Amino acid sequence: MTDADVGRSQPDRIPARAGLDRTAGVLRDGYPYLAERRRRWGAGPKLGGRAVELRLLGERTVCVGGPEAVRLFYEPEWFRRRDAIPRPLAFTLFGRNAVHLHDGQAHRQRKAMLLALLDPAAALRLAAVADQLWQVAVDRWRDGRRVVVFDEAVRVIGVAVCGWAGLPLTPTNARQRVWDLARIVDGFAGIGPRHAAARLARKRSERWVRELVRDVRAARHQPPAGSALEVVAWHREPDGMLLDEHTAAVELLNIARPTVAVAWFVSFAALALHQHPTWIERLATGDEQALDGDLEAFAHEVRRLYPFAPMLGARVDQAFTWRGHRFPEGRLVLLDVYGTNHDPEVWPDPEVFDPTRFLGGDPDPFAFVPHGGGDPATGHRCAGERVTVELLKGAVRILAGVRYDLPTQDLRYPLRRIPTRPGSGFRMANVRPA
Numbered sequence: 001m002t003d004a005d006v007g008r009s010q011p012d013r014i015p016a017r018a019g020l021d022r023t024a025g026v027l028r029d030g031y032p033y034l035a036e037r038r039r040r041w042g043a044g045p046k047l048g049g050r051a052v053e054l055r056l057l058g059e060r061t062v063c064v065g066g067p068e069a070v071r072l073f074y075e076p077e078w079f080r081r082r083d084a085i086p087r088p089l090a091f092t093l094f095g096r097n098a099v100h101l102h103d104g105q106a107h108r109q110r111k112a113m114l115l116a117l118l119d120p121a122a123a124l125r126l127a128a129v130a131d132q133l134w135q136v137a138v139d140r141w142r143d144g145r146r147v148v149v150f151d152e153a154v155r156v157i158g159v160a161v162c163g164w165a166g167l168p169l170t171p172t173n174a175r176q177r178v179w180d181l182a183r184i185v186d187g188f189a190g191i192g193p194r195h196a197a198a199r200l201a202r203k204r205s206e207r208w209v210r211e212l213v214r215d216v217r218a219a220r221h222q223p224p225a226g227s228a229l230e231v232v233a234w235h236r237e238p239d240g241m242l243l244d245e246h247t248a249a250v251e252l253l254n255i256a257r258p259t260v261a262v263a264w265f266v267s268f269a270a271l272a273l274h275q276h277p278t279w280i281e282r283l284a285t286g287d288e289q290a291l292d293g294d295l296e297a298f299a300h301e302v303r304r305l306y307p308f309a310p311m312l313g314a315r316v317d318q319a320f321t322w323r324g325h326r327f328p329e330g331r332l333v334l335l336d337v338y339g340t341n342h343d344p345e346v347w348p349d350p351e352v353f354d355p356t357r358f359l360g361g362d363p364d365p366f367a368f369v370p371h372g373g374g375d376p377a378t379g380h381r382c383a384g385e386r387v388t389v390e391l392l393k394g395a396v397r398i399l400a401g402v403r404y405d406l407p408t409q410d411l412r413y414p415l416r417r418i419p420t421r422p423g424s425g426f427r428m429a430n431v432r433p434a
Contacts (some may be wrong), residue, residue: 022054027191030416031307034063035339043325049343051325056334057086062327063311065336066343067366070373073312073335074381078320081107084313084332092198093188093257095206095250105238110251113235114383115376117228117255126259127390130160134398141431146407149270149399150425153263154182157391161259165252166227167212180205181253181260189418205257209249217242228255255384261308262388264419266395268306269298270426271411272353273399279355283400284434295393297358302392303370304341305353308419311337312372340369404428 026033042050042063049066064073073079082101094100099110133156141147158178162169169177180201187198215221216233223229232252235243243251273280283294312335319329327333342350346367347357366373371382382388410423 020055021058023056026056028416030414030418031310031338031420032415034311034334034336035065035342038063038065038336038339049340049345056332059332061332061334063334063336065339067340067346067364070335070340070366070369072322073314073333074372074374078317078327079314079333080317081314084315088195089188092184092195092202095202095253097247098250098254100254109238110235111376111383113231114251114255117231118384118387120386123386123390126160126164126387127394129164130156130391131394131398133160134394138398138402138431141402141428144430147404147428147431148425149428150263150267150421153266153395154178154260156395157262157266158182158256158260160391161256164227165255166223166229167209167252167256168221177205177208178260181257182263184253184257185261185264185419205253206246206249209252210245213245213248213252217245228252258382258384259387259391261419262391262395264308264421265299265302265306265388265392266399267421267426268413269302269392269396270399270428271422272298272302272306273396274406274411274426276353280400283397292393293359294355295396296389297355298396299389299392300358300363300368301353301355302396303388304347304368305351306413307338307415308370309337310418311335335369335373337369337372340367343367401434402428403432403434405430 022033022037025037029036037054038050038052042052049064049069051062051064051069053060053062055061085101090098090101099107099114137152137156155175155178158181159169159174162174162177167177183201184198184205187194187196187201189195190198212221212229213233216223216229223233229252232243232248232255235248235251237243242248279294279298283291283298314333314335316327316329316331316333320327341347344350346364365375365381371385371388374381376383376385405428407427407429409427411426413420413422
């Protein structure tokens with residue numbers, strides 16, 4: 001971003017539709033709403049992707065998308081996160097006082113802890129644990145029962161991440177602990193009973209992990225050395241104080257909960273393999289290096305094409321002008337994640353599943369934003385993205401290695417439901433080795 005981009009010149013107005021509140025439209029249309037309104041009503045290309053001002057939840061809101069808008073959105077000088085997301089959503093998904101809701105030194109220091117825990121080597125170790133559990137699951141599938149891929153992914157990934165993080169599970173509590181993590185993800189943006197179930201799951205999960213943190217600090221429980229439980233329990237903030245027990249529990253759940261969310265992508269990966277069987281053949285041939293590249297590309301394309309996070313929010317911390325357009329202090333800005341990942345100016349044939357678009361190099365971190373944009377070490381891009389990729393690669397390898405019958409089911413994924421997934425969870429019958 002150059003000085004010519006940001007300044008204090010006489011601003012133009014972003015096209016506004018701020019008279020009527022458009023919240024009902026977002027609830028009705030879901031993921032495509034912001035992209036469609038930006039296309040129809042938005043400003044031109046000098047904003048690096050069309051932008052439009054809407055009124056959402058009663059508040060004037062600027063909606064942006066495209067790589068140049070992503071670059072702007074992750075400029076810490078201009079934006080803050082602490083009050084950008086409505087509390088019911090933020091506290092249900094992330095928890096109170098989570099790293100996602102901080103800025104400045106507090107955010108950087110806590111984010112550095114998470115990045116160290118979730119580095120590429122750790123991602124490979126966690127994926128190896130999940131691979132072993134997938135093999136156990138495949139052996140169990142051979143008894144002829146019907147298998148729901150989404151449910152299996154929640155169980156496998158949930159047990160794997162809890163064990164890897166040092167969060168002990170028992171045969172009597174494992175199912176509830178793991179499914180509570182999934183309920184938080186499933187219901188944080190829901191309405192009515194779905195959101196209520198997520199809030200209750202959040203409370204149960206925080207109570208469980210808070211007691212573990214208390215036991216570690218009182219020397220009643222010794223977690224594995226270097227595990228997430230040990231590291232977070234003894235992490236100190238910039239003022240030298242330990243995290244309070246609640247915040248420590250929140251951050252431990254912010255490792256486990258988004259990892260379980262990979263189950264949503266696994267169900268989409270099963271759908272993609274079913275609809276594009278040539279990739280099953282491709283993933284069954286070739287040397288290990290070529291296979292790893294294909295798995296990586298396949299995982300990236302699943303995350304690009306299929307919807308998960310619809311948008312991300314930030315609030316203007318100090319007024320500025322960008323490319324002639326004024327952003328006043330306090331203005332809410334929404335980054336259109338779904339629209340950016342489906343932008344036809346960036347992605348040729350954006351609605352076509354084509355993993356080859358990711359072969360031959362790393363994706364542009366400002367154009368490919370399923371986990372946010374930019375550098376996770378310096379901004380708000382998800383610290384666990386590498387974990388997601390490795391877990392998804394392992395699951396794709398397992399799914400490509402079996403054959404099955406496809407029962408009658410609902411494979412549609414409603415775009416108005418956030419987060420969405422295939423309605424049936426992708427059911428398989430008569431599973432057998434390839």
